[in-house]
Amino acid sequence: MRHLWKRILLLLGISLAIALGGFIAWASFPLGPGEAALAALQTDETVLVEKVQDWTVFRPNGIEPQTGFIFYPGGRVDYRSYAPLLKPLAREGYLVVLVPMPLSLAVFAPDKAEEVIAAYPGIEYWAIGGHSLGGAMAARYAFTHPGKVAGLALWASYPADTDSLADRELTVVSIAGTKDGVSRKQLEESAALLPADTQWVKIEGGNHSQFGDYGLQPGDGTAEITPQEQWKQVVSATLDLLKKIEK
Secondary structure (H helix, E strand, O other), rough: HHHHHHHHHHHHHHHHHHHHHHHHHHHOOOEEEHHHHHHHHHOOEEEEEEEEOEEEEEEEEOOOOOOOEEEEEOEOOOOHHHHHHHHHHHOOEEEEEEEHHHHHHHHHHHHHHHHHHHOOOOOOOEEEEOOOOOHHHHHHHHOOOOOOOOOEEEEEOOOOHOOOOEEEEEOOEEEEEEOOOOOOOOOHHHHOOOOOOOOEEEEEEOOOOOOOOOOOOOOOOOOOOOOHHHHHHHHHHHHHHHHHHOO
16 A cells, blocks of 8 residues: 555656646747837837846936836736837836746736836836736736835736725726737626726727737737737827826
8 A cells, every 4th residue: 555655646746747847838938029029129219128137128218217117928928029019108208117927927926016116216106017917917016015006007907806906096097909809708897806997998909919019819809900000009098097197
């Protein structure tokens, strides 16, 4: 019997190791980035793009920003895929910090924003946001660190049931595409978890995948607008949030 138990434990250990190895292999190949994302990672005459620690930072040239935006990428999406939407925010005078995640899954490091905020003591106002899983973890950060951020931008995302922000003094925008095949149902059910004055932005014809530049995500709906048109609307709604928290 003793030898049987040893054999069972050995088999269980091998099975767990195989499962863990498979998970790491799956997570190690995120989607994206596309050509537009790679182009947006280059410094130009209006925005300086630099590496600080392991973050990608977009800083407006010739401006000392007072407001910063921390962004968490979606699950299994290469963080660089969001550059075409984040660089235009910096062009408008905001510090934007794009934070990569362990195994491209923000659930493993939802408190990364703490390091960013500490690194930029000159920023007076902070907002945080993210796409899909990244947005849920950005909401978790806002929930577990009350008062640290003044705004939250949810891109095709929603808080977990345990992270209700309904009673928080927080400026929130929730942006979603009408052709989202990944999280539309959950988005509709999450309204009670957000403040009553949350701004809800619907992008007609937009889907889940076009919140970045990484191709079509499995299970998503087919967009009826171009990525560029969807990006333009996402940027506009996020800019509105940043302007509000400055006031």
